[in-house]
Amino acid sequence: MAQLIGEGIGRVDGPAKVSGRALYVDDLHVPGCYYGATVRSTHAHALIRGITLNLDYDWSDVIVVTSVDIPGENVIALMTDDQPALAEQVVRHVTEPIALVAAPTREKALEAARNVRIEYQPLPAIIDMARSRGEEPRIFGNDNVFKKLELRLGDVKAVTGGVLIEGEYEVGHQEQLYIEPQGVLAVPREDGGVTIIGSLQCPYYVVKALIRVLGHDKLNVVQAATGGGFGGKEEYPSMLSAHAALLATRAGRPVKMVYRRDEDLRATTKRHPARVKLSTRVDESGRLLSLDADVLMDGGAYNTLSPVVISRAALHVSGPYRWETAHVRAAVVATHTPPNGAFRGFGAPQAMFAVERHLDKIARTLSIDPVELRRMNLLREGDLTVTGQVVKAPGGLLALDAALAAADESPLPPLSPIPGGGGDAARRLPGRGVSVVFHGCGFTGNGEAKIKSKVILELQGERIRVLTGSTDIGQGTDTIFPQLVASVLDIPLSWVEMAPHDTALVPDSGPTVASRTAMVVGGVVDAAARKLHAALQVEARRSAPFAELARARRARGPLRVEHQHQPDPSLRWDDERYIGDAYPTYAWMATVVDLAVDIDTGEVTYRRLITATDIGRALNPVLASGQIEGGALQALGWATFEEVVTDGKGLMLNDRLTNYIIPTAADAPEMVTLLIENPYEGGPFGAKGLGEIPMDGPAAAVAQAIEAATGAVLNRLPMTPERVLEATP
Amino acid sequence: MLTSHAEVLSPRSLQEALTAKASHPETVALAGGTDLMVLIEANKLAPSRVLNLWGVQELRGIDAQDGWIRLGALTTWTELIHSTLLADHAPALVEAAQTCGAAQIRNRGTLGGNLANASPAGDSLPPLLALDGVVELGSARRGLRRVPIERFFLGYRKTALERDELITAIYLPARVDGDETFFRKVGTRRAQSISKLSFCGRVRRQGGQVTLARLAFGALGPVPLRAHTVEVALEGGPVRPQLAELLLNDIRPIADVRSTAEYRQRAAVNVLRGWLESLAG
Amino acid sequence: MKLSFVVNGQPREAEVRPMARLLDVLREDLRLTGAKEGCGEGECGACTVLLDGQSACACLVPAVQAQGATVLTVEGLGDDPRLARLQEGFVRCGAAQCGICTPGFLMTAAELCQKGQVLSRAEVRDAVAGNLCRCTGYQKIIDAVEEALCADQPR
Numbered sequence A: 001m002a003q004l005i006g007e008g009i010g011r012v013d014g015p016a017k018v019s020g021r022a023l024y025v026d027d028l029h030v031p032g033c034y035y036g037a038t039v040r041s042t043h044a045h046a047l048i049r050g051i052t053l054n055l056d057y058d059w060s061d062v063i064v065v066t067s068v069d070i071p072g073e074n075v076i077a078l079m080t081d082d083q084p085a086l087a088e089q090v091v092r093h094v095t096e097p098i099a100l101v102a103a104p105t106r107e108k109a110l111e112a113a114r115n116v117r118i119e120y121q122p123l124p125a126i127i128d129m130a131r132s133r134g135e136e137p138r139i140f141g142n143d144n145v146f147k148k149l150e151l152r153l154g155d156v157k158a159v160t161g162g163v164l165i166e167g168e169y170e171v172g173h174q175e176q177l178y179i180e181p182q183g184v185l186a187v188p189r190e191d192g193g194v195t196i197i198g199s200l201q202c203p204y205y206v207v208k209a210l211i212r213v214l215g216h217d218k219l220n221v222v223q224a225a226t227g228g229g230f231g232g233k234e235e236y237p238s239m240l241s242a243h244a245a246l247l248a249t250r251a252g253r254p255v256k257m258v259y260r261r262d263e264d265l266r267a268t269t270k271r272h273p274a275r276v277k278l279s280t281r282v283d284e285s286g287r288l289l290s291l292d293a294d295v296l297m298d299g300g301a302y303n304t305l306s307p308v309v310i311s312r313a314a315l316h317v318s319g320p321y322r323w324e325t326a327h328v329r330a331a332v333v334a335t336h337t338p339p340n341g342a343f344r345g346f347g348a349p350q351a352m353f354a355v356e357r358h359l360d361k362i363a364r365t366l367s368i369d370p371v372e373l374r375r376m377n378l379l380r381e382g383d384l385t386v387t388g389q390v391v392k393a394p395g396g397l398l399a400l401d402a403a404l405a406a407a408d409e410s411p412l413p414p415l416s417p418i419p420g421g422g423g424d425a426a427r428r429l430p431g432r433g434v435s436v437v438f439h440g441c442g443f444t445g446n447g448e449a450k451i452k453s454k455v456i457l458e459l460q461g462e463r464i465r466v467l468t469g470s471t472d473i474g475q476g477t478d479t480i481f482p483q484l485v486a487s488v489l490d491i492p493l494s495w496v497e498m499a500p501h502d503t504a505l506v507p508d509s510g511p512t513v514a515s516r517t518a519m520v521v522g523g524v525v526d527a528a529a530r531k532l533h534a535a536l537q538v539e540a541r542r543s544a545p546f547a548e549l550a551r552a553r554r555a556r557g558p559l560r561v562e563h564q565h566q567p568d569p570s571l572r573w574d575d576e577r578y579i580g581d582a583y584p585t586y587a588w589m590a591t592v593v594d595l596a597v598d599i600d601t602g603e604v605t606y607r608r609l610i611t612a613t614d615i616g617r618a619l620n621p622v623l624a625s626g627q628i629e630g631g632a633l634q635a636l637g638w639a640t641f642e643e644v645v646t647d648g649k650g651l652m653l654n655d656r657l658t659n660y661i662i663p664t665a666a667d668a669p670e671m672v673t674l675l676i677e678n679p680y681e682g683g684p685f686g687a688k689g690l691g692e693i694p695m696d697g698p699a700a701a702v703a704q705a706i707e708a709a710t711g712a713v714l715n716r717l718p719m720t721p722e723r724v725l726e727a728t729p
Numbered sequence B: 001m002l003t004s005h006a007e008v009l010s011p012r013s014l015q016e017a018l019t020a021k022a023s024h025p026e027t028v029a030l031a032g033g034t035d036l037m038v039l040i041e042a043n044k045l046a047p048s049r050v051l052n053l054w055g056v057q058e059l060r061g062i063d064a065q066d067g068w069i070r071l072g073a074l075t076t077w078t079e080l081i082h083s084t085l086l087a088d089h090a091p092a093l094v095e096a097a098q099t100c101g102a103a104q105i106r107n108r109g110t111l112g113g114n115l116a117n118a119s120p121a122g123d124s125l126p127p128l129l130a131l132d133g134v135v136e137l138g139s140a141r142r143g144l145r146r147v148p149i150e151r152f153f154l155g156y157r158k159t160a161l162e163r164d165e166l167i168t169a170i171y172l173p174a175r176v177d178g179d180e181t182f183f184r185k186v187g188t189r190r191a192q193s194i195s196k197l198s199f200c201g202r203v204r205r206q207g208g209q210v211t212l213a214r215l216a217f218g219a220l221g222p223v224p225l226r227a228h229t230v231e232v233a234l235e236g237g238p239v240r241p242q243l244a245e246l247l248l249n250d251i252r253p254i255a256d257v258r259s260t261a262e263y264r265q266r267a268a269v270n271v272l273r274g275w276l277e278s279l280a281g
Numbered sequence C: 001m002k003l004s005f006v007v008n009g010q011p012r013e014a015e016v017r018p019m020a021r022l023l024d025v026l027r028e029d030l031r032l033t034g035a036k037e038g039c040g041e042g043e044c045g046a047c048t049v050l051l052d053g054q055s056a057c058a059c060l061v062p063a064v065q066a067q068g069a070t071v072l073t074v075e076g077l078g079d080d081p082r083l084a085r086l087q088e089g090f091v092r093c094g095a096a097q098c099g100i101c102t103p104g105f106l107m108t109a110a111e112l113c114q115k116g117q118v119l120s121r122a123e124v125r126d127a128v129a130g131n132l133c134r135c136t137g138y139q140k141i142i143d144a145v146e147e148a149l150c151a152d153q154p155r
Ligand SMILES: Cc1cc2nc3c(=O)[nH]c(=O)nc-3n(C[C@H](O)[C@H](O)[C@H](O)COP(=O)(O)OP(=O)(O)OC[C@H]3O[C@@H](n4cnc5c(N)ncnc54)[C@H](O)[C@@H]3O)c2cc1C
Pocket: B028, B029, B030, B031, B032, B033, B034, B035, B036, B037, B038, B053, B073, B074, B099, B100, B101, B102, B105, B108, B109, B110, B111, B112, B113, B114, B115, B116, B117, B121, B122, B123, B124, B161, B165, B166, B167, B168, B192, B193, B194, B195, C041, C042, C043
């Protein structure tokens, strides 16, 4: 039954999801439940002079919580302890939570929140990231820098020959836009503790944060069916859970907090805006001699996960290319704007857009075909990355060749007509663009060694339960893990089930992030299954197939095995100097996009998107290609539609789905999704991570295609029709 | 999540509806609800009385009457799309309907609602302007009156509707042979999108000379507007695409979260020029 | 008001405010939580139901307009073998990932199936454009809907 691997079996939670039976947090009906709402700052930076309740309002059935009501510490613990659960004396960004209310209905809660009056004394604020580092007022540390880092390969200064080519690239915020807004239900427990049921990616992050806020550990966190996350439900749910838990504890009854879309858009984390300056030297043939990169990112008012985001940006700004020398400087700074955080790709998409666009500039300057330039410089076996990691079994060329071949072979779908009957008069120019990217799988450097992900398998009769804190947020790991176990043990899939993602039951398997779940946690699941088989053989004192041994011990009690991730001992990483094996392995992807640009309006019509991705091994090709297609469309959205418009205080103005524009089915291209198998010996059945790489490449390919169609050179995302038209010569 | 506490009356006849509106002029009419419900949810409107028109049969239907096409105020976008009468007489309006929202919105959103809502980005407005449409308004006391569409819009979201009136129908003149029309929407994306600008053009030509030109734009000012300067310049000569530049005399686009003034201006001129070029051949 | 209507083939009654959203009536009064709220303003389509056979955003329909109507929600799809096939196709094709958009897509597709329309792939894309999905890139959703529409055609 090992043939289960590579089978595109339907997701196990599919039947519940197509029948309306799957329960998301807002679907949970709890008698006596109150609804929570948040009072938020209207200032970017201000002293809180007072919090008062409108005395004309009926507060009899309303619970109010402010920072003074926090039993533990007023902090949302993550990397640093800089972010409070509720602002105390100072607010550092618009929408920062100041007070909470709960009432018997949602309407009453929202109304009550409007009747909490906050008196502010405004202070000067930093909104622009370019004016943050070392400037006043201080937001973080003594220079407003959350994290800076530098890495070097050889000596760039020693390279003086070749052609000097410089460029500057800019990308804006992007909203994850999960279709289910953030939501959490907090239910008081009989023992005085609290249960959190929520839409979230990382239950143990919430546990760690809540212990600090509540001052006790009588709590468990349960993941409800989660309507998308993309990183947006990585750290923010800790904040929301803390709020719901504070209200529930205070009220002595369950409290549900589900954000309205506008609140979710204004207040929760976004992709980090970035500015990347590249200064490179290249010889006449196009060989890449030196890379000097300066990456600046806007972290917003609190640190969240920004240090890890900037680190990934720095490690990807070289692109999947061989540079003879490199010097990368990267910094993420603080501003008085809502904190930015995790979003699929985690710093790499920003860096990759810059370097891919820069390769186009090099090609343009030297009059070399941009695809040839890439082919010539792609990392090959034994080459060194900018951290000095020796490249093994790279998939860049494989991916590029496969994508280009498909572009020649598969027919181009007809160009869909433009809205309105103007189809005939419309004047649209076709363009094709190509990009190649790589993406480090799993945590950077020795991250995995620190996390020590655990998985437990429990055998009872013939049924195996998989216990893991890794969540399925739509990417399908609740299907893939049973597939792995069944394959390893050669048993029917129906013997394996997932335990509920409840921290009272499951161990910490590390966060569901960084394209690590199938590869790293899947590897632990794989090893645990082998361990279970071995345990049965020891118990029975004979070697036999698992199914036979399991049947023979059917009458006996349950058997549990636990396994912990064992990092590859051959990996070396120096976290101070950023030297060594930055990632255990890399996924590789080539994109070919065909589009048309309307010369009258600058509108881009997507026609076809071909991606070829080296993902090691496709454990479930339907789920794998689904991940890639979804990620690729998010990237196209970022490329041409999605722009966060803010006012002078950093408040998002287009806080509705009618003006924060994500692509519909009519905007999306037909996709040809090629999965390239290039097994990685460190992953289960050879699998690598694939969740994030589709976000990295498409935007740059689109920019190249627009340039090919119109001559417009765009180095800034999103490439809205406004910018395309303006840049068209 | 927000629920209006409004009292709702659901009349069965037009007479009943008009009487109700007259006796409580603060009553807010409800057709398909696709604008109204959004306003209530956004806390921008809290009506105390609502008049649910959905069951008033007299406000439905598309038919031909003495040289005119009558469209009941409750005609939905979906009905516009499937009307064979309109396919012959007002293809530009059908095209506009096809670009409106998405299936769910088109199934409930109505022509009357689009007009009364009076957003300058309303997609039916440029076609109705270019086709010389007439709005019929009814009041319990004064009966019916007709207002040419261009005089219906008085200012940003202000219309000629009196407080005791309802829109009862829209009339379009039957199509004259040889009229050529064009509709183009430039939205934020291909579907489910509000117009950054929209355009409907109509020309009539005799022997290569333009005898009538109607050029109507949406979302380029506080009200949907006609490009009179260009119309006048076009009439009486062959189609000259370069006249599109004159459009700048007629429009005053604004910047908002959806687009910039410069873009709206440039794209509008381009779209107009593109159509004129295709006419000029 | 007392709302009487037929939901998924069953006559139902509820005491509601006339301007209550059909979405809240279904989810809270009738405990049919299949229709989801992604935006509350008609943009995302997650709340799509069939109202007298036509797709509508339940977040934009006041209860008073459902009086005497027939409503079909995702919970009732499986009763019709043709629509049950549509559901199965969604799972098999990988058209549901996180699943929050799925009930809405199924209802929009159900209207197409019931009307027996013959649509090109591009037309299917336009027909479901009122439903947003952030997970799938739509490719597999279009596959599943196209397959269901083809299966309905006499061969
Ligand atoms: C997701 C979404 C997408 C949309 N896309 C588009 C689009 O692409 N293009 C576009 O133009 N619009 C769009 N709209 C707006 C809206 O759908 C249209 O304006 C629609 O035509 C309104 O009609 P309705 O029947 O739903 O109006 P309602 O919401 O019922 O009413 C709108 C207003 O008109 C008044 N009213 C309604 N009927 C009458 C009457 N007979 N007499 C007097 N007053 C009346 C109401 O009191 C109210 O003030 C969209 C809306 C949504 C939610």
